[in-house]
Amino acid sequence: MNPDTEKRVIGSKLAQEDKGFVGVKDGISGLIRMYMKREIDKYSFQYTTTDMTGRRNWLPIEDFKAIRQGSAGSLISLENKTLPSDVLNTIATWEVNNVFTGIKGGNDSLNEMSKEQINNKQLAISRKRNTKQWIPGDQFVDILKSKGY
Numbered sequence: 001m002n003p004d005t006e007k008r009v010i011g012s013k014l015a016q017e018d019k020g021f022v023g024v025k026d027g028i029s030g031l032i033r034m035y036m037k038r039e040i041d042k043y044s045f046q047y048t049t050t051d052m053t054g055r056r057n058w059l060p061i062e063d064f065k066a067i068r069q070g071s072a073g074s075l076i077s078l079e080n081k082t083l084p085s086d087v088l089n090t091i092a093t094w095e096v097n098n099v100f101t102g103i104k105g106g107n108d109s110l111n112e113m114s115k116e117q118i119n120n121k122q123l124a125i126s127r128k129r130n131t132k133q134w135i136p137g138d139q140f141v142d143i144l145k146s147k148g149y
Contacts, residue, residue, distance in 0.1 A: 096136075
């Protein structure tokens with residue numbers, strides 16, 4: 001347990017906190033995977049009111065709440081992240097019109113990849129389309145669906 005942890009709090013109770021930071025193994029990726037497995041509400045998380053901005057595996061309580069509710073619209077920690085494809089697929093499903101996935105070669109490159117190649121990729125995410133190689137969320141989700149996601 002991190003020495004900055006003030007207490008451990010069950011996920012369902014953390015939703016009642018107004019400020020602070022939640023310690024999550026693997027950060028956003030870990031929390032989204034917990035969401036997908038429906039484990040957030042019953043897990044005991046590390047919690048602190050100490051400012052943990054920028055510290056690995058610590059998320060602002062606002063991000064915790066957004067992910068717990070199945071929404072990425074207000075995620076503070078989302079921009080300029082590189083995340084596994086399954087996590088990006090979940091975020092893109094939540095926010096098809098508000099996220100873009102960066103991949104060299106854009107749609108064509110993603111379409112040519114096998115499911116296994118996609119599974120092994122870390123992809124970038126952004127709220128804006130930086131170049132033509134950034135795929136809108138709805139297209140990303142559609143391509144992954146066509147590959148069996």
